[in-house]
Amino acid sequence: MSHIHISDGIIPPVWWIPGYVICLAIVFSILRKTDLERIRQRVPTVAMMAAVMLVTMSVPLGFLPFHMNFAALAGMMLGPALSFVSVFVVNLILALLGHGGITAVGINTLTIGIEAALGGALFKYLKSKFGGTASAAISTLSALLLSTVLIILFLSSIGVVDIWSGEGLLHTHEEHEDHGSGDVVYRLGFVILTGWGAVLAVILAGILLETVISVLIIRFFMKVRSDIVQPVSEENRQ
């Protein structure tokens, strides 16, 4: 959910260059450590999950100025490491098509990759204790909250978000307007929210929606093909 569409030229080099370096270092180390013969069989699955994220990222939610990305779901399906790689692939393809700048790929991959990795790791840890549905809910919710906080802190640090008013966080024209007060205004039917109230309402609605859909999907898989959800052992996934 926390994909950022920052155009090129906005993120200072002091942020995007280390972002790229760290992101590529993680991706390369994951790929270097994996057992090629074992993991090659999983390549189509990783790619398919990346394609699912690409498709869902291009579908707007209509009444919410966000779109889902299913990164936490990818983490639960593929495991933390491979989901991070698939997030990198998705972000690079999106950037090449103009959905976010090329300079934002590193930072985007790090934040969404952390979301995917945390979702996957938590799900793996909690699944045996709480079962599939509850673990999926806790994992997705925690992962989305963490990545959202990271994004807000990052946007605030580069000066495109006012941390006090929440201005700059909601990124569509239709749903929010600036009425000269510096506060965000969000309209949902007859309800009008301003400032952080508006930001939190939209963010929490987005997080809850993605969590509910992810949980329903995991439940669906548990019923029809439970082997799909994190099916390989840890040494395969690494």
Place this chain on the structure above:
Amino acid sequence: MHLSAVDQMANNGSSVFHRAGVPSKLLLVLVLLVSIIGTGHIIYLGVLIGFITVLLIVSRAQLKEIVHLLLYPAVFSSLFALFKLQESLTAGIIVILRGTGAALATLFLLATTPWIEIFAFLSAYLPGLLVDIFLFTYRSFFILADRLGNLLRSIRLRGGYHSLNPLMNIKNMASVVGLLILNSFEMSERMYKVYLLRGYTGGIPVTRNWWKLTYTDGVIIFLSLLIVIGTVILWRLW
């Protein structure tokens, strides 16, 4: 996301840029990106964008599709430009020009070079596994987008979508995505087996001789040098 339109332009085009080698085009786009992101000179940015537009016209790209794809970075860079407008009008315009210019440069590459050729070239430098994931993701995207469209249409036809019943919509949407992922996973497994039967052992066999430069490659490298010189001169002047 117009990926299919870009793909169609790259594969069916027969312009001088379509016949040029991938390394020279990648060099040109890299130089353009560095110049666009690195410069703060509004006229030079305008010149670079004009130059890429001429390249796109010469390559007979579908300008309507390109403009459509450019709307996305233009809208998002405009949002960030609003912050810069507090500094000056020029700073705001520079943000928009940088965002759209960088997107235009990458679109030039994608509109004149099939993804497969880009992956094939990159496979010489990047881990084979990463290139494989890119290749499979790209292939899967079209299949998934098509399937998602069909699934959503059938849901609507069978009364599974109702604008006044969001809970039902969310539940059905989760089933749609779940079914989509399930079908995709099964398809990816089949696809992998088909690839194996056809002798796939990972990576993309490169058959083109990248080092053999043609006349067009020479022109592209010359243009890249001109841009580098122009950018360096401007940096020295500023």
